[in-house]
Amino acid sequence: MARASFEYDEVGNTFYYVLVSFYALVLLPITYYFFPTGETTEVKKVNLHECQCHGCKEKRQRKEANKPWRRTKKIAIYVGLTVAWIIFAFLVKKMTEIEVKHEEYNPYTVLGLDQGASTSEVKKAYRELSKVHHPDRGGDPVRFDQIAKAYQALTEEEARKNWELYGNPDGPQATTFGIALPKWLVSEEYGMWVLAFYGFILLIILPVVVGIWWYNSIKYSVDKVLxxxxxxxxxxxxxxxxxxxxxxxxxxxxxxxxxxxxxxxxxxxxxxxxxxxxxxxxxxxxxxxxxxxxxxxx
Structure with missing residues (x-):
């Protein structure tokens, strides 16, 4: 049985899919939470939950007048969300431009023949291509090896059976699992830094954030009263x-x-x-x- 092998993304194409997925998981809830609401919505919230006597209205107006930074904050949120969505659109565009190169092995195509060509046509095509690509005649050894395997797959019974069952005249190949991460992430030069970064996020940042949220939430009752x-x-x-x-x-x-x-x-x-x-x-x-x-x- 062929052993399995793992391949990291050498070019960085599949990594875009992972990056866009996680980016969208973060961007969508942030947009929903921070997207500024209009003045009408804010007034409705006030009308529902706050006193509407003359004194309370005046107090709220004075309080709002003392917050000139509110408009600046709203503009900053708009700009930040716009930039974030522009980055998201750029990543999606890059992802759509990725060319997935996966060609099924076909010995007829290697020999330049139509599907289902006869054995005599296969032998004739092999002889003609060998004259051009044979290493003894100055041809490309890699190309000639492909031609020889294609000829073998179409003329030898065992090789043809392997091609029909496994898609390769040499028989079952090692199962390859692709990992959508750049190879440099696990390299000796950067692997330790990446591991330290994950440890910092999972062991320090995440517990601190959860702890702060929990500490603040347990101070209030269900009615939001301390x-x-x-x-x-x-x-x-x-x-x-x-x-x-x-x-x-x-x-x-x-x-x-x-x-x-x-x-x-x-x-x-x-x-x-x-x-x-x-x-x-x-x-x-x-x-x-x-x-x-x-x-x-x-």
Missing amino acids: LDTTQLFYYFIHRTPRMETNRMLMVLSGSFEFWKQYNKDIIERETDNLDLPRYFVRKSQIHANLNGKGESLN
Whole structure:
């Protein structure tokens, strides 16, 4: 039984198929995820999920006005996706230009005869070609070897049987498996670097990315509320089931979403530690004065 052999892509033709396939697997979801949506879609999302009172609308407008980089980001995404798709189109074009050279062995073609030519015609063609291509007469040895094998395949019973069964007058050949990777990837010069690159991706980059995603996802509940905030609410509600408006606002304002450590959009000012205590003291005084006036009227 003939042994199997493996052949790498010497020219780089079949490697384009692998490259285009993996490139498309990455490009399509990235395009779907990052493709900028229109203003109408964004407004619809806001209308569905956010408060529509006058104050909240003004706050959102001020917030959007303070993001001049948003338009720049959208343009950068458009440009990046356009370049990525141009590269994809170039790779597809190169792939379509690849010529697949695979010719079935046909001894009639080698001898320049029509299919099914008679034995006498085969012998005549062999004699004529031997006069031209025989090495003793200055011919090409490789070409003459092909002619001799073709003649043998059409005149000898065993050789003809091998050709009909295996496509070759010499009998079964080694099974060849093509690997769609450039040969330099497994060469002694670059093989270790390629292996190190794969190890870096699989053993370092991939675990880090999965770990970051997992760490961020476990901080939130199903409703996209921080678990720390949920525990805080549970504690206060369990402690004081009946809440007045002031205490309810106090509990809500204590959410971890308003802490910069959990929410990068929060702007913390040094003056908050001075202004907020004064505000609460002043609010308490106003509340006490109002209660005092109410008691005097009674």
